[in-house]
Amino acid sequence: MSWSPGEDVIEVQRAPAPGAARSVWRTFGETVRGLMTTFGRFRETPVTVQYPEEKTPVYPRFRGRHKLHRFEDSGLEKCVGCSLCAAACPADCIRVVAAENTPENRVSAGERYAAVYEINLSRCIFCGYCEIACPFDAITMGHDYELSDYDRTDLIFTKEMLLAEPLERTPLRNEGE
Amino acid sequence: MNATPLALVGYYEPWWIQIIKAIVIFAVGLQLVPVVLLAERKLLGRFQSRYGPNRVGPYGALQPLADILKLLTKEQFRPTTSIGFLFVLAPALSILTAVAAFALIPFGNVQDIFGTKVGLYGLDVSIGPLYLFAFGAVAFYGIMLGGWSSGSKYSFLGAMRGAAQLISYEVSQGLALLGVIFSAQTLSLTGIVVAQKGMWYIVPQFFGFLIFLTASFAETNRAPFDLTEADAELVGGYNTEYGGGRFASYYFAEYLNVLVVAGIVTTVFLSGWLLPFGIHPPGFLDPFIVLAKMSLFTFLFIWVRATLPRLRYDQLMSFGWKILLPLATLNALVTAVLVVVTH
Numbered sequence: 001m002s003w004s005p006g007e008d009v010i011e012v013q014r015a016p017a018p019g020a021a022r023s024v025w026r027t028f029g030e031t032v033r034g035l036m037t038t039f040g041r042f043r044e045t046p047v048t049v050q051y052p053e054e055k056t057p058v059y060p061r062f063r064g065r066h067k068l069h070r071f072e073d074s075g076l077e078k079c080v081g082c083s084l085c086a087a088a089c090p091a092d093c094i095r096v097v098a099a100e101n102t103p104e105n106r107v108s109a110g111e112r113y114a115a116v117y118e119i120n121l122s123r124c125i126f127c128g129y130c131e132i133a134c135p136f137d138a139i140t141m142g143h144d145y146e147l148s149d150y151d152r153t154d155l156i157f158t159k160e161m162l163l164a165e166p167l168e169r170t171p172l173r174n175e176g177e
Numbered sequence: 178m179n180a181t182p183l184a185l186v187g188y189y190e191p192w193w194i195q196i197i198k199a200i201v202i203f204a205v206g207l208q209l210v211p212v213v214l215l216a217e218r219k220l221l222g223r224f225q226s227r228y229g230p231n232r233v234g235p236y237g238a239l240q241p242l243a244d245i246l247k248l249l250t251k252e253q254f255r256p257t258t259s260i261g262f263l264f265v266l267a268p269a270l271s272i273l274t275a276v277a278a279f280a281l282i283p284f285g286n287v288q289d290i291f292g293t294k295v296g297l298y299g300l301d302v303s304i305g306p307l308y309l310f311a312f313g314a315v316a317f318y319g320i321m322l323g324g325w326s327s328g329s330k331y332s333f334l335g336a337m338r339g340a341a342q343l344i345s346y347e348v349s350q351g352l353a354l355l356g357v358i359f360s361a362q363t364l365s366l367t368g369i370v371v372a373q374k375g376m377w378y379i380v381p382q383f384f385g386f387l388i389f390l391t392a393s394f395a396e397t398n399r400a401p402f403d404l405t406e407a408d409a410e411l412v413g414g415y416n417t418e419y420g421g422g423r424f425a426s427y428y429f430a431e432y433l434n435v436l437v438v439a440g441i442v443t444t445v446f447l448s449g450w451l452l453p454f455g456i457h458p459p460g461f462l463d464p465f466i467v468l469a470k471m472s473l474f475t476f477l478f479i480w481v482r483a484t485l486p487r488l489r490y491d492q493l494m495s496f497g498w499k500i501l502l503p504l505a506t507l508n509a510l511v512t513a514v515l516v517v518v519t520h
Binding site for chain 1: 220222223224225226227228480481483484485499500504
């Protein structure tokens with residue numbers, strides 16, 4: 001006894017098979033259509049971004065290499081060495097050693113300042129939690145993404161490196177680009 | 178006993194001119210191949226909305242040189258299962274046949290160079306297309322022996338496919354040329370060019386042209402008929418086990434074959450060095466006219482490669498035998514009847 005599929009059978013609607021001459025003609029037509037399509041690409045300018053010379057622009061909210069900030073008027077560091085960024089960091093790549101500000105040596109606006117501020121960029125996952133954790137907006141994620149190096153120790157960025165302006169500005173994407 | 182020659186070779190040139198011509202033709206072929214190689218990579222890039230190679234030299238012009246240097250400095254390697262002398266012989270055979278076929282392309286009519294009459298072609302035999310198909314048949318030994326002597330499954334499969342494909346499409350190619358030969362009443366390629374003075378054969382023989390072109394794609398193992406080296410399924414096909422200079426030889430032969438086919442199409446359907454509308458340029462421009470027409474077809478080859486996907490093997494076979502061959506036969510028959518009726 002054979003099994004009856006019942007209502008589950010799906011009838012496939014097919015067009016009548018073309019004859020030999022018709023299918024040859026159709027193949028020819030489709031070939032020509034394909035050739036015109038590729039010729040359209042040929043007439044366009046290439047979309048390649050010539051990377052080392054020409055960089056891909058990033059969005060304003062792109063999370064690249066971190067930056068430490070100073071107050072623009074007084075030149076004092078915004079970071080007060082509270083270590084909240086280090087506490088928030090899931091990759092545990094931030095090391096902060098705080099020291100007291102003295103009237104002779106005033107580094108930051110608060111009571112204390114970061115004597116040592118290091119980010120190990122070979123461990124950083126660029127999540128941006130440090131930026132969120134910071135109560136003074138002292139650390140933000142910058143736009144640099146060219147961070148390769150020959151040595152792992154060179155990827156431990158010190159406070160001076162993070163405070164300095166990047167050597168080359170990463171291009172920003174325009175609105176709607 | 179008076180032996181009759183196999184073919185009439187219209188030679189009236191001194192021997193030293195023939196030697197110079199042989200050297201010049203080989204040199205020109207050698208110079209054209211890197212140009213085609215670069216053109217292919219640049220154009221394929223443009224067809225895919227990218228620049229091709231543009232790092233080596235201005236606009237990537239030195240890329241073929243870099244490729245060849247890289248290939249020639251590689252270690253000569255051969256699998257232990259391979260058959261030594263055939264493995265070495267096969268690429269050489271490929272180049273040999275390609276260059277021999279290149280000798281047939283007429284780049285111009287007989288010119289008067291410093292009082293010496295020189296035909297701007299390697300050979301003008303009275304059996305032009307036959308010579309061509311003979312060398313085409315030998316060329317397939319280059320692929321066949323190379324694939325077989327490699328001692329590798331992929332190479333072997335590629336070679337088998339190549340053999341079947343070349344045999345199938347050679348028939349259609351020959352039949353497509355028959356129409357032209359009927360109309361021109363000659364087998365000499367220069368004769369065919371001269372016979373197109375009134376009208377280029379691409380107009381009355383348009384179907385023959387299409388069939389010949391399609392079969393030529395298969396004969397030169399180019400996309401969409403590049404099943405001999407179908408990378409997706411056969412690694413590299415017949416040349417899987419080849420590297421370095423020997424691979425370069427295969428590569429060279431492939432591109433020279435493209436040039437040969439472009440030259441033959443130019444000669445047979447586009448009237449070689451003749452220009453339409455009664456324009457008669459000076460004789461020294463003839464080779465450039467032929468080269469310009471050849472570059473047109475080389476462009477078409479690259480264009481098609483950028484467009485069409487590779488055929489399945491059974492599609493290839495059924496297309497060759499069930500569609501192309503009947504069409505070619507029909508074309509030859511109709512032309513034959515028309516030639517008889519109009520004469």
